[in-house]
Amino acid sequence: MNRSATSFNPCGLITLTTDFGLQDPFAGIMKGVIKRHFGDASVVDLCHAVPPFRGEIAGLWLGLCHHWFPEGTVHVAVVDPGVGTDRNIVCIQARCHAFIAPDNGLAAELVSHLDSWTAWRLDPEALDLDIASTTFHGRDIFAPVAAMLASANAAPDSLGSPDPELVPSALPRPIRKDASLTGEILFADHFGNLSTNIPGPLPKEWNDATVSVEAQTARLVRAYGEARPGETVAIFNSFGLLEIALPRASARDRRQWGPGTPVRVSKTG
């Protein structure tokens, strides 16, 4: 861990990242609770379609995306299959952002993308909250705590004990060996583009590189529009991750590739 000395000055904005989907009122209820505790809160949905129970994907997205939000934002992540058991909830402070997340791999994945951060393990009993259910801590703990932080009614270091050991992330890391990087597909986006776990940019000394997915080569391009009809291309996407894409078509649907499919980048120049 790398202690962050920056203090947290909330801007009143709270983001929500969950695996709740939008089919049920769960995300809406969290907003109600936030508004009940802090009427001036501004709430933005980062995403409610994290693959069910895949906290690490939420941690990855938050780690790669939070800096697009204003300093002083409180980011709430609820992918929480262990709700009501003895799993911990943690608060992370980093780069003028605060995060509330379950300690189930999500928080560890998140901090792996931060330069400098501090964590506290929440002590819900010590906070002035209503009695929590055993099924929905997003509503009963995460939302009111986020409202307390965003309204400056609590500071991160008042929420519990510092420096907890975090449950490690199960997300696979790309492996570098000689002049090649081997990673894998992590998720498909709405367009069917397949994002890998290989972050850009490639090493500077690699003037050119070949990307292959199983036996197929994917040409590395800068813009989606550079792909020729039917051509499989590789592109560093807006997360900064290598992605496999087809022009105006879904690589997820047109190819047999999905989460876990290996992707390899080799230096060729």
Place this chain on the structure above:
Amino acid sequence: MNRSATSFNPCGLITLTTDFGLQDPFAGIMKGVIKRHFGDASVVDLCHAVPPFRGEIAGLWLGLCHHWFPEGTVHVAVVDPGVGTDRNIVCIQARCHAFIAPDNGLAAELVSHLDSWTAWRLDPEALDLDIASTTFHGRDIFAPVAAMLASANAAPDSLGSPDPELVPSALPRPIRKDASLTGEILFADHFGNLSTNIPGPLPKEWNDATVSVEAQTARLVRAYGEARPGETVAIFNSFGLLEIALPRASARDRRQWGPGTPVRVSKTG
């Protein structure tokens, strides 16, 4: 009906609950109309994925969830297959919350979850609204009326005539007989958990209970994480309703159960 004497002091917040989905601009248009009438309105989506035409499900969700929102919230529910016909629109006031809903079973289901409430039948012609279409009263009537209430430009009792007879809800009720309760599955959530119409808590004198879905027994647990691999469990969910669930898997997809499947709870201790 049980007359509520509380006056309504709006807090500026409006929630939307519809069966519009998010595939079309309909929910967004309602927000535009609200903002046009009341620029400082804060609008929260409770849910736009009510099963199509199932107003009672919207009434159930609002009845069980509205109290998580601040006092003074205006809740708008539009599940309205009768739009443009002679169905009524009603305003309900209860517990410092106001509701605008079509009188098609939705409103009756909602008030069945309230202790004390008053209803008025809207008289749209008497309100200062633009001429309504025959296809989208969410936009033409519900949204501007909600804005009038939320901005304190109208009080519930100014919207029409009091104490209308409400169209009854078609939602089935659980039946108690001796030491057992028989209900049924109402809907599946995003995780595939199957919510029933059986509200908790169970009678106090039932020290222990057996839950069965068709021929299968479901162990009653407190937290999802208590389920053993592959085990079917029953749990009182965050709505307060008995729910059938599988650990980190979809009971809707893995079992042949769905809306209408009977669920039985029997006293065993």
Place this chain on the structure above:
Amino acid sequence: MNRSATSFNPCGLITLTTDFGLQDPFAGIMKGVIKRHFGDASVVDLCHAVPPFRGEIAGLWLGLCHHWFPEGTVHVAVVDPGVGTDRNIVCIQARCHAFIAPDNGLAAELVSHLDSWTAWRLDPEALDLDIASTTFHGRDIFAPVAAMLASANAAPDSLGSPDPELVPSALPRPIRKDASLTGEILFADHFGNLSTNIPGPLPKEWNDATVSVEAQTARLVRAYGEARPGETVAIFNSFGLLEIALPRASARDRRQWGPGTPVRVSKTG
């Protein structure tokens, strides 16, 4: 083009219309960027489910729906398969609304629904923006420019050069011949209702009209509730477009009709 002389007085509201879906954090990230540039911005999702790459549908929806929002709203449309190539981005001002859109048919479709408007081709290099990626201009250009407009930190005419030639819309137009109009189905909504490209109202001298979809006749009704069980009806929907619908059922699922299916309206009275 028809020059609009009205000046643009922003009200602080920004709408988003994209083909991003809600499965990924892309729409949320745009809101973060907007809030980072203009903390008091109010952001409303018009729709994120434009059919992928179908900019013209976004242009159609914005053209038909923007007037439900307050004057001074900035509408952002990102259906942008050409991101990172040399396609242009334009700002349109019309009727006290401003629009930011890619010039790929979307903008031309939009202005075809406006009486009076002015367009400027954005010159991103001349604006004080961070270096844009080649994959997500919604985040890197559209969002900050919308924030500049909505906060009155920039006026439409300061964004670039006026009066660009717009890339035409590929959306088919209905054809009028003698006493009949022939159009086609454009899209299905969440309920499975099939919207055509035939705008209402019908010519005044047509006292009565027959609507047919392929060999089947659809009775023209005023309200969905007028349809008899199983009957295929035609109705001018809330966009003002002729729509084919079934009572409380999905015409998309129950019939073999979809985008491109011809629909004909003939004068009969």
